[in-house]
Amino acid sequence: MDITLVEGDITAEQVDVVVNAANSSLLGGGGVDGAIHRRGGPAILAECRALRASRYGRGLPTGQAVATTAGDLPARWVVHTVGPVWSATEDRSPLLRDCYANSLAVADDLGAVTIAFPLISAGVYRWPVDDAVRQALSVLRAATPTNLTEARLVLFxxxxxxxxxxxxxxL
Known part of the structure; x- marks a missing residue:
């Protein structure tokens, strides 16, 4: 799988899957999550509400991933994942790596060929950018998906x- 670093707006990426750094409610929020919901339109929120009403009544657990339509985004699907909040006293990096690994697995199961990730947890969750990049690249480089041929890390x-x-x- 080729890994590409892109500076830009993840909502403009023309890929099969856009990964959303969601909050556990799956109902939109700020940052990447808010941008994806605004640009993707009401179809994303409708599917997220259905997921909350069925499988994720208490919200999506940190590190897990789930897919919805991409609505009006130039993608086929959105894979939502909840990143961990940075902690100086607790190593939460396995959860951050799980976000990338589980998103890749969901995308691969969908038959996606291309995927675009934001830098998960590096915004309002305060994960240090340099370590967030290392965590992301460690997972993307080690991945062996069956369908995915390109992963983009879209950096703001x-x-x-x-x-x-x-x-x-x-690295």
Whole structure:
């Protein structure tokens, strides 16, 4: 699977799957989650509400992933995953890696060929950008999906993109 680093807006990525750094409610929020729900339109929220009414009454657990339609996004599906909040006193990196691994598995099960990820937990969940990039790339590089041929890590802003490029080149 090829890994591409992209600076930009994940809601504009033309891929089979866009990954949403969701909150556990699956009902939208700020950051990437809010942007995906706004641009994707009401079809995403409708499917998320159905998931809450059936399988995820208490919300989607951290590290897990689930798919919905992509609505008006230039993608076929959205895979929602809940990243962990950064903690200086507890190692939550396995949960962060689970977000990427479980999203890849869901996308692969859907038959997706291309996938775009945000830098999960690096926004309002305060995960340090350099470590968030390392965690993401460690999972993406080790993955052996059957259908996926390209994974994009879509980074918001030139500083985050530059940091990711530097880390990608040294790993």
């Amino acid at each position: 802003g030139p500083d985050t993109h530059a940091t990711a490029k530097q880390i990608h080149a040294t």
